[in-house]
Amino acid sequence: MLRIECPWCGPRDMVEFTYVGDGTLQRPAIGAEAGHFDYVYLRDNPKGVHVELWRHGAGCRQHVAVKRDTLSHDILQCGKPGEVTK
Amino acid sequence: MNDYSVWSVLRGGLTGQRHWKPAWRDPDPQPSYDAIIVGGGGHGLATAFYLAKLHGVKNVAVLEKGWIGGGNTGRNTTIVRSNYMLEGNAHFYEKSLQLWEQLSHELNYNVMFSQRGVLNLAHSDAQMDAYARRGNAMRLNGIDADLLTAEQVREIAPMCDFSDKARFPIHGGLFQPRGGTARHDAVAWGFARAADRLGVDVIQNCEVTGIDVEQGRVTGVQTTRGAIKTKKIGLAVAGHTTQLAEMAGLRLPIESHLLQAMVSEPLKPWIDTVVTFGAGHFYISQSDKGGLVFGGDLDGYNSFAQRGNLPMLEHVIQCGVALMPSLKRLRLLRHWGGVMDMTMDGSPIIGKTPIEGLYLNGGWCYGGFKATPGSGWVFAHTIAQDRPHALNEALSLSRFETGAVLDERGAGPTPGWH
Numbered sequence: 061m062l063r064i065e066c067p068w069c070g071p072r073d074m075v076e077f078t079y080v081g082d083g084t085l086q087r088p089a090i091g092a093e094a095g096h097f098d099y100v101y102l103r104d105n106p107k108g109v110h111v112e113l114w115r116h117g118a119g120c121r122q123h124v125a126v127k128r129d130t131l132s133h134d135i136l137q138c139g140k141p142g143e144v145t146k
Numbered sequence: 147m148n149d150y151s152v153w154s155v156l157r158g159g160l161t162g163q164r165h166w167k168p169a170w171r172d173p174d175p176q177p178s179y180d181a182i183i184v185g186g187g188g189h190g191l192a193t194a195f196y197l198a199k200l201h202g203v204k205n206v207a208v209l210e211k212g213w214i215g216g217g218n219t220g221r222n223t224t225i226v227r228s229n230y231m232l233e234g235n236a237h238f239y240e241k242s243l244q245l246w247e248q249l250s251h252e253l254n255y256n257v258m259f260s261q262r263g264v265l266n267l268a269h270s271d272a273q274m275d276a277y278a279r280r281g282n283a284m285r286l287n288g289i290d291a292d293l294l295t296a297e298q299v300r301e302i303a304p305m306c307d308f309s310d311k312a313r314f315p316i317h318g319g320l321f322q323p324r325g326g327t328a329r330h331d332a333v334a335w336g337f338a339r340a341a342d343r344l345g346v347d348v349i350q351n352c353e354v355t356g357i358d359v360e361q362g363r364v365t366g367v368q369t370t371r372g373a374i375k376t377k378k379i380g381l382a383v384a385g386h387t388t389q390l391a392e393m394a395g396l397r398l399p400i401e402s403h404l405l406q407a408m409v410s411e412p413l414k415p416w417i418d419t420v421v422t423f424g425a426g427h428f429y430i431s432q433s434d435k436g437g438l439v440f441g442g443d444l445d446g447y448n449s450f451a452q453r454g455n456l457p458m459l460e461h462v463i464q465c466g467v468a469l470m471p472s473l474k475r476l477r478l479l480r481h482w483g484g485v486m487d488m489t490m491d492g493s494p495i496i497g498k499t500p501i502e503g504l505y506l507n508g509g510w511c512y513g514g515f516k517a518t519p520g521s522g523w524v525f526a527h528t529i530a531q532d533r534p535h536a537l538n539e540a541l542s543l544s545r546f547e548t549g550a551v552l553d554e555r556g557a558g559p560t561p562g563w564h
Contacts, residue, residue, distance in 0.1 A: 079447045101399035105388040
């Protein structure tokens with residue numbers, strides 16, 4: 061069981077959250093010609109530290125940024141989106 | 147090495163069983179090969195086997211970081227089927243199923259392929275309509291499919307809850323009689339032995355640590371047992387595809403996720419087919435040892451840990467008990483996790499890459515086992531001819547960029563939803 065520290069609600073069980081995915085992706089600017097394929101499809105998929113987003117659906121319904129080790133499942137840091145970086 | 151046969155078993159019985167030899171050699175890596183397959187699971191070994199057997203490429207090495215059958219080949223739930231709807235998938239999986247039907251003879255190794263049927267249950271009128279559509283698409287592609295009423299389902303799977311109290315009453319189902327199960331270790335061992343007999347070097351405990359690329363084409367690999375030269379490299383490393391591709395500078399439309407499987411204590415023959423629940427993700431079959439083998443959905447987040455979390459285990463068992471209440475009294479014997487390459491459209495990738503001489507076979511999501519012989523068959527063709535076979539043209543890596551994705555479920559580019 062993962063315990064995620066929601067910056068708005070405090071520590072909660074993972075079952076309250078829905079996994080969103082890689083939290084480091086940069087959406088291309090509106091009107092940009094290039095970059096959409098990379099943004100929609102390509103992933104770094106690291107074996108180790110991964111910065112990701114979880115949605116607190118059974119709580120505040122905000123996105124929470126989580127830094128987690130994909131090999132050990134250890135949660136290293138939680139915070140608001142944009143606050144957690146690699 | 148002699149063929150396995152009833153005569154060799156009888157002769158061995160009369161001579162104290164002294165005739166057994168190792169099923170394949172344990173060679174050291176040579177300085178160079180015509181082709182190198184990275185990954186000694188079912189797919190990699192099948193590729194080497196078909197390269198040697200059908201394409202005359204016999205100077206081949208299969209490099210395995212652990213031991214044969216120690217990866218996802220030995221972790222899956224052994225189900226074989228070809229009940230796909232989309233054109234690009236259906237013919238490929240059907241080719242694979244046809245290869246399964248002859249595989250024990252082809253390999254001279256009993257893979258215990260059992261065509262006990264695969265039954266997908268429907269729990270609403272809309273789901274019956276969807277299954278009628280899929281069944282019709284399968285039949286138009288020459289694949290067997292029967293749409294069953296609830297009464298017909300009851301004859302095949304009487305252990306399901308048909309009472310008024312069922313949480314999700316069964317409306318009917320879609321049955322593929324030619325589907326079934328196979329012994330997964332035997333598939334890896336059978337392909338390893340058959341490839342070895344054709345001269346392929348199956349090299350265990352040899353981890354690839356780098357891929358050498360010069361001017362856009364591969365020249366060899368770095369391994370824990372030294373450098374090896376080659377002009378053709380096939381990657382078949384379920385779960386770690388992105389890790390290997392990164393060595394050659396490629397980013398892929400793949401995330402690695404965690405899938406759990408479970409087996410109960412053994413019991414007498416109870417279920418003689420494969421049943422999948424239609425109102426949640428749960429599927430079940432019974433192994434030859436008597437254990438009920440079942441599984442469900444992904445844990446849902448990126449992981450390379452090879453071990454699952456309890457909420458998903460509980461969810462899968464709840465689905466199972468909702469469908470088959472008598473499961474409640476069983477004890478769980480073991481559960482384990484494996485790393486799945488989840489692609490962005492839920493279909494695998496078999497084909498060429500932007501790097502010349504580097505071929506990719508991966509992104510099997512949770513459906514790689516059934517494809518083992520077909521995957522090796524088309525991948526061997528792709529490597530030998532340097533172009534995909536008609537059966538894997540639609541499974542190219544470039545389909546994501548061109549928009550020709552094969553999204554069987556219609557879930558969109560979120561790997562965890564397929």
